[in-house]
Amino acid sequence: MSKKERLILAVVIVEAALAGLWWYLASYGMDNPDRVTADFQQVVGQTMGTAMGALLGVGVVLFFVAARNDRKTIENKMRR
Secondary structure, eight states, X not given: OOHHHHHHHHHHHHHHHHHHHHHHHHHHHHHOTXXXXXXXXXXXXXXXXXXXXXXXXXXXXXXXXXXXXXXXXXXXXXXX
């Protein structure tokens, strides 16, 4: 498995975990409205959206780095 494929798999797994956490926190606020503040849904949405967006942004940069490393590995194997 190439580094690009591993990176994509890792990002998908982490994004799914963050989405699950987002869903859990959102449903917790809906199930217990007397235990959370009025802006709970908005705060959870902004926080989790920011975290997921930041991870995707870093993932894009890391994807290009992984692609470059895969190309270098292939070039080194062909030289030998």
